[in-house]
Amino acid sequence: MSTKLSVHTKPEDEELAKKRLELAEIESQLADRELYVVTFRTEVTAFERRYLKIVGARYAELDEINAEIAERLAQRRADKNVQDSAKQARARANESRSAIDAHAADVAPRSLPSQELKSLYREVAKRIHPDLSSDPEDRKKRQRLMAEANEAYGMGDIARLKRILEEYESSPEAVPGEGVGAELVRVIRKITQARRRLLEIEQEIQKLTASDLAKLKVKTEESAKRGRDLLVEMAEQVDRQIAAARTQVSRMST
Amino acid sequence: MKKDDEPTRSNSLIPTSGQALARRSDALVVRGIRDLETTERAYAEAELERGIECEGAEKFADAAIHYRNAAELGHAWAQFRLAEMYQGGKGIEQNLHEAQVWFGRIREAAERGESEAQWSLGLMFSDGLGAGQDYAEAAEWWRRAAEQGDAAAAASLAHSYHNGRGVMEDHDEEERWLLEAAAKGNPLACHELGMMHMGLDSTNPAELSPELQRLFANDAAAARRAVCRSRHERDLVKACMWFKLGAMKTGVERGQGLCKMWCELILPKFRELTASQIDEAERLAREWKAAVDNAATRSNATGETI
Numbered sequence: 001m002s003t004k005l006s007v008h009t010k011p012e013d014e015e016l017a018k019k020r021l022e023l024a025e026i027e028s029q030l031a032d033r034e035l036y037v038v039t040f041r042t043e044v045t046a047f048e049r050r051y052l053k054i055v056g057a058r059y060a061e062l063d064e065i066n067a068e069i070a071e072r073l074a075q076r077r078a079d080k081n082v083q084d085s086a087k088q089a090r091a092r093a094n095e096s097r098s099a100i101d102a103h104a105a106d107v108a109p110r111s112l113p114s115q116e117l118k119s120l121y122r123e124v125a126k127r128i129h130p131d132l133s134s135d136p137e138d139r140k141k142r143q144r145l146m147a148e149a150n151e152a153y154g155m156g157d158i159a160r161l162k163r164i165l166e167e168y169e170s171s172p173e174a175v176p177g178e179g180v181g182a183e184l185v186r187v188i189r190k191i192t193q194a195r196r197r198l199l200e201i202e203q204e205i206q207k208l209t210a211s212d213l214a215k216l217k218v219k220t221e222e223s224a225k226r227g228r229d230l231l232v233e234m235a236e237q238v239d240r241q242i243a244a245a246r247t248q249v250s251r252m253s254t
Numbered sequence: 255m256k257k258d259d260e261p262t263r264s265n266s267l268i269p270t271s272g273q274a275l276a277r278r279s280d281a282l283v284v285r286g287i288r289d290l291e292t293t294e295r296a297y298a299e300a301e302l303e304r305g306i307e308c309e310g311a312e313k314f315a316d317a318a319i320h321y322r323n324a325a326e327l328g329h330a331w332a333q334f335r336l337a338e339m340y341q342g343g344k345g346i347e348q349n350l351h352e353a354q355v356w357f358g359r360i361r362e363a364a365e366r367g368e369s370e371a372q373w374s375l376g377l378m379f380s381d382g383l384g385a386g387q388d389y390a391e392a393a394e395w396w397r398r399a400a401e402q403g404d405a406a407a408a409a410s411l412a413h414s415y416h417n418g419r420g421v422m423e424d425h426d427e428e429e430r431w432l433l434e435a436a437a438k439g440n441p442l443a444c445h446e447l448g449m450m451h452m453g454l455d456s457t458n459p460a461e462l463s464p465e466l467q468r469l470f471a472n473d474a475a476a477a478r479r480a481v482c483r484s485r486h487e488r489d490l491v492k493a494c495m496w497f498k499l500g501a502m503k504t505g506v507e508r509g510q511g512l513c514k515m516w517c518e519l520i521l522p523k524f525r526e527l528t529a530s531q532i533d534e535a536e537r538l539a540r541e542w543k544a545a546v547d548n549a550a551t552r553s554n555a556t557g558e559t560i
Contacts, residue, residue: 048279056282099279212283216290226326234286237293 012180019187026194031126033201038153047217052103054231058238060096065245067093120161124149128168131193134186298324302332314345330371333360357384372399373407389420405438439546442509444500453488490527494535502543
């Protein structure tokens with residue numbers, strides 16, 4: 001079917017133009033929100049890393065000492081409760097240690113996202129977002145690329161984001177379809193998909209905001225304004241617990 | 255594996271690696287937050303105590319500093335006392351804006367459901383500070399907090415029932431809420447319960463012991479309070495037990511001083527109260543205290559597993 005050039009005023013043409021405008025607005029909004037949520041996520045993750053390094057590692061140390069104490073007690077007494085609590089203490093120590101180790105192994109960005117990284121990501125989201133495609137095959141491909149882009153953003157990898165953008169532009173799915181009716185259906189579908197995703201993003205933001213980590217992050221930032229370093233204070237508090245546990249160990253050895 | 259999972263998601267924006275790891279570190283985060291809350295609460299309590307000491311010694315500027323330290327950590331009673339100082343310009347420069355800020359924080363926290371703030375908001379309504387005086391509203395906020403287990407609010411609500419302020423006068427309800435508060439060791443409630451067992455009869459002041467006559471001659475308000483509280487047969491052991499329990503409470507709370515006064519200055523003058531009865535009261539108070547402490551530990555322990 002070929003497009004009839006003479007009938008510009010047909011209602012479906014008008015509708016298509018309107019919907020395209022709407023889509024363009026949503027595209028831009030979607031890119032903004034994706035950027036916002038990925039940045040939020042990255043910041044919370046960066047805070048988490050800082051927390052685990054400063055405070056979490058000390059809890060792991062404390063748990064290790066406590067496990068040692070419990071195990072020494074268990075060597076002396078066959079009592080079932082004593083044996084059980086030694087096992088529990090060891091399990092807890094292992095759990096804390098593995099949480100810390102998992103983060104230590106995580107190759108993560110050392111700094112928060114730069115302006116260049118942000119605008120590049122926004123560009124990717126606008127062009128490659130899976131919800132801005134109506135073709136199932138294309139959508140799958142975009143999903144893969146978008147996930148990759150999220151990862152690249154989290155790592156602060158500008159070169160990789162650029163490659164993703166280039167790779168997609170050369171893809172044949174980017175060529176628009178033909179026929180006004182078919183195009184209208186496609187545009188409407190994209191709008192619906194994008195709206196659904198926007199809703200999902202808002203839910204994720206709400207969930208993140210309500211998370212313990214994000215709340216602690218906000219609290220830490222507010223304390224910093226008043227000259228307090230909350231994480232250091234927390235670490236000192238655990239240090240006191242560690243010192244007390246160490247004293248207990250040394251008393252046991254004598 | 256991951257690829258198979260992808261299409262089942264409505265949108266396969268794969269979480270970043272950090273998110274997957276976050277779940278493993280949750281326990282460490284929650285622990286840190288809980289320890290932080292405990293430390294901050296202890297610090298806030300200590301600062302409030304210092305503030306009250308300073309205020310008692312008329313070092314108002316210092317008191318305001320200590321109150322502020324506690325208030326900034328969200329301690330509702332410290333917020334109330336700080337706002338009260340700013341409102342009245344008591345010993346410090348009056349600052350209505352600052353008062354409004356702290357009263358506002360109390361109101362917000364109360365509306366979020368924090369029981370300590372609900373109690374403080376009740377005080378604002380009953381004293382007409384930072385809010386128009388409204389006894390019914392005060393009683394309502396105290397009820398909300400008391401139903402959440404706030405002992406100070408239960409004592410305040412009992413007081414409302416005692417004099418029918420904002421609620422219908424009802425002495426059974428009064429005693430019920432007093433017992434509720436005393437079960438958590440609230441000294442003010444202990445004091446009122448002690449008074450209830452003093453068996454003082456308003457219609458017959460001559461029946462008062464000479465010690466009390468002397469005391470009440472100097473303090474008519476105390477006399478009135480003592481007399482109208484009495485609703486049980488005189489039972490000095492019970493009364494003594496309540497006063498002792500109230501005096502045992504550590505930390506700063508209203509009513510402690512009153513309980514101490516009864517234990518140390520007034521009761522020893524009662525010839526009808528023997529040394530062995532005092533010992534008995536002491537024993538009962540300790541038993542009660544142990545139960546109170548046990549309940550507190552238990553509720554902390556359950557809080558931990560959640």
